[in-house]
Amino acid sequence: MESNTNSSQEIDLSYLSKKTGHLFDKIGYSIYRFIKFLIKNIWILLVLLIVGGVIGYLLDNRAEKLYKHEVIVIPNFSSNSYLYNSIQNLEYKNSKIVKAQVEPIIDIYQFIQERYQNLEIAKYMSENNIQLDKFNDKNAVEKLYRYHLMTIYTKGEDSKGQTIDSLLNTLNADPYYLSRQSIEQQNLNLSISEIEKSIESVNAILNKIGQSSSTAGDLNIEMYSELNNLINSKKSLVEDRNKAKVFQLEQSKIIYDSSKVLNIKESSTPKMILLPIVLFVLFLGANLILILSKKYKNKTSQNS
Template sequence: MAENKIPNKETSSDEIDLGQLFQIIQNGFNSLFKGFLKVFLYVKTNAIVLLVLIIAGAGIGLGLNQIISKKIKLEVIVKPQMESKNYLYDVVAEIQANIEAQDTTFFNAIGVDFTDYRGLEITINRVSGDDNSESDIKYLELLQSFEDTEAIADIVRAELQNKSSFNHRITFYYKNKEQGKHFSEKVMEYINSNPYFDGLVTIYRANAESRIKQNKDLLAQVDEIITNYSKKMGRSDGFNGGERILLDNQETVNITGLLNFKNSLIKDIETKILELAERTEPIKIINFGKPQQVQKAFYGKNIVLIPIIFLGVFFLISFMKFLNRKVTELL
């Protein structure tokens, strides 16, 4: 009989535990609901004050937006030429340091004659989207290790130099539209006025023009040989057959190799012409953008920020009053 009573006690104990658990959950919901009612009552009691603060804050924020001049930015996309990337970053840092120091002498020397430095700033960063170029560079470095010949080394060196010249974005921030655009143009002129890199540009262009002239002379000679070959094809007694042709001096020439040589000359001429078009200045300007207003985040706008500050101050004062009242009751 005693053994039969033990399970009843355990069942009763389980029912008591479940009942206590439900009671705790119910008390928690009741407390939460009472807290919600207190907050609702607080907002209802102070609804007029809160509404006045929101309207006043929005009005003041709107007025500040009209009074305070908005910040403008201008973006210039550039590509460093002839290993001038480090120079580009150094000269931008130099200009920013002179802006912070408000060095009027420096800016007058580069043709900038205004003295209002408010909101003026210059930054530089690499244009996003060039991540694949880094993997291309690693691939070329790996390729160079497979074939240790001068031709392959020259090709890889040229490609590495080309791939390492990423596009960069120079961003100008300012508030005065006329002065800011003038400032941007003068700064870009100053960046591209480095005597060392100007000399390199002149040498590069002279070499490219000389290479084009030489290639064109060779191309004319190759065309003359091919023309003679075509004439010999028309005469059965002068045609030797096969892929080789017999010239007047009894020397044979591989016609397939000659055509390949002609194609390589044409490709090299096209490359040098493109190089002349690109290498006109140390820092190639790809796109000189238009001024655009800097867009602030939603919470950074005065029409939203000012009302939030007003409400925060009001809630802080109310909380301090509540604490003071509780301290008075306890004492």
């Protein structure tokens, strides 16, 4: 019984070895035929490669280079939808711009940190299978984030940034949002003024405590149980003032451009390389079709 098993295994191994050898023979023969085909058509291939290279070179020289410009923007006064609709419906006639897109810069930590209510919003969206960390037009999550990346592609270099500035100026000229900007800036200035008055009031109280401690000797902390609360209140007020000052800067425009990276040259495969490859592949494809056509034509005639 054991000898039969060994014999069967030897037969299987022998069969597998023959099949593997036959497969390698077929692959080797196919490679040989392909090399022979290339040698046979070497002059045609050389002509195709040269012609393709020359045409590709001329096309590369005539084509305008494509440049990418990245601008991080802040839509103020609830103008997120306005920004996205404007970019989606942008017309490119008589403009260097060939394409423009905008997407939110996903920063969940910053979103939650802005205000406590945002944490509840994040929980609600998570429970309803709305992914905060992924941009989807249907979910409209772009309304939740403060910073957005606007990517613009232009034909040729925008050396002085005039094309990008022109687009931003157009976005910042909407009459409704200009009126809203005026109202909200007045409210923000009033808030900053009130915060500064509160800081002055806390400073006045702390100065009085300092004066009384200098006349009465060492300061007894137990007599001033609210001292720590006053100091913390001042810290909180100073932070609020800093945030308000930043908002004041950013609200100087409807769509505030916080940073720009202009004239990033888009890299693509040169037509001088691409076109010869395309012609080479087309030549091989045409010959393969001819070979298959002859093969099946002969089979059809033999069967008939």
